[in-house]
Amino acid sequence: MNTTNVRKLLFALVIGSFMNCIAYTSDLLQKPNPVDPATVTSKPKVFLKTSFKVVSNGNNMPVNVAFQNNWTNAIVGKAKNIGLFSEITNNEFATDYVLDIALEDNGEANQALAILTGLTLYLFPSTASDHFKITMTVYDGNGTKIGTVLKEEKVVLWQQILLIFGMPFYYFPSTVRETQDALITSTFAEAYHQGYFSKAKPKKK
Template structure:
């Protein structure tokens, strides 16, 4: 009976583990969204979205849901009001834009093992640097310019942080901010 009670208690504790993620707010706020356009947009854009996940600077499998990532980025490009058409389907376009989103996760494996072995009583911490590198090319393939933006997110894992779960920050708004900031910088540099 004691073994059953211990197993149920361990299961309850493991299911009640919590984490708290917060952004460092390093990225400057976009001044105006959608971007101002003096005339009706006439440029079409082909977007190629790529992603990678690194753990302690080593490439690993996993990372972003590619379909969701493309959908988020395409929506921001359409909402910018700078393009007549934005697509991820290969076709002739006025601009060819390559977007690479990277998640550089950093943390200690030993700390994660200790956190897990103590059933999340001893906290663990990881940081994720989300970076977006955007390359703009004209219709003939000539590189017009590159823009890189990044934001850092810190995640704490601990048993009592279950109460912070409803306040956890999603990655989607940060990806939106990275895209908007990249487009704002591209407009400032007259790449779009």
């Protein structure tokens, strides 16, 4: 097979993968008003703590290092760029606030149906989902709990032949990235609007 034919085959496979899979969110995420950094008068120093839990079909699974690093980098990057904080410190004992962020990825999939989908060349449909939950608990520098924010969203992957008729369709990895960004942004914004980063401490939630 010459180079031109190889390129045509690869192109066809890529297009086919888009036509056979769509991903969408379940609209569980409640987004607060955006944060305008220009209106943030006091920007505290914060320390970030992260933890991760992965569940597949009801069973706890080992957390993949790449998965953990991906989410950690996204959380730290958003904290640096959202315009709410003066510094992301590495010293838990010299900070204004400690942000304890726990992420849970609850995946659901029917492996038998997924195999059947592949064997029938996507004629028989199958679905899989990832339900992401972020819980952020805010503590002051003395370790006193100030409040908690919970945000969640579910991403569903649907596999079936000729899903081009379901346009506009979205590639699964890009949908997950957008969901990740929206979850993290909404978590920080909600905590800000609840007053968890202000000196006048609100009641615990």
